[in-house]
Amino acid sequence: MTVIGELTHFLGLQICQQDSGIFLSQSKYAKNLVKKFGLESASSVRTPMSLNVELTVHLLDKNVDPSLYRSMIGSLLYLTASRPDIGYSVGVCARYQANLKESHMTALKRIIKYVKTTADFGMWYSKDTNDVFVGYSDVN
Template identity: 50%
Template sequence: MQKEFEMSMMGELSFFLGLQIKQSKEGIFLCQSKYCKEILKKFEMENCKAATTPMSTNYYMSVDEAGTVVDQTKHRGLISSLLYLTASRPDIMFIVCLCARLQSSSRESHFKAAKRILKYLKGTTFVGLWYPSHSPIHLVGYSDSDFAGCKLDRKSTSGTCHLPDSSLISWLCQKSKQNIPKHPKNLSSSNQGEIVENEALMEPNL
């Protein structure tokens, strides 16, 4: 490429679009701790009390039409910032995507849920992805679904991840396009296909 384009060596890559890269003989570590601190400071949460989880286990997010309306611009800005953080933080992807679904009609309860994520980030600022230099290539895939977990439209939210040995390389959190009928025996062919696909991911034949 140096023959075709004018290039200059800037040294070993350590920072790219908010993503911090630390390289060593043992492997590569990716994180967004600097960006995470900037988010906490931007939304005045740098001195908040840290939370151990990004959301409560018994929490259910609803439309909450009777709730108090909050600043739409501020709430959407927070969601956008959190979505970019999922580039290296799959542990917050589910709740961030859940908050993003209701950002068009933001209520105080929705904003509190998003701030709970910031409290979790306060205590996990330096969490990231580790890729060891010497690890066997054994691809494993996992999948799970909450099966009609959304009470508004009875749609499922599924999540998948893939790891060659112990290094996470891809992850996904997606809401189903079709709702699940109240009686499972009446599942359509497309719903059955989703279940079969999930089972195949959980038990890879490699």
């Protein structure tokens, strides 16, 4: 029998096992994502999406490169495996892949700036709680 050891990485997830629980993150991936899209020197933001921005199909706004936008969406969707805090914002931006405008790209870049600010965020599973996984959703 061969003992491999403690699991520390799996499919891009970084796994930190401790006596009190398990921490899952994608911090290395997040930092590479920010660098890939050239936003490592961008200003920090505290939220993934601005409350004042309403994304719609703007007919008069300037068009953007659809391949870049889709690449950014795909990269962020992969990151949602350990970052539920960006899931809603990425989903909203993903709706506009058919008719992309500059306002959509601005919103997407804001999410990446937020990822830069919070690259070390992840999910903590405490051993102190019971073994039932509970989730909540608001249909509104």
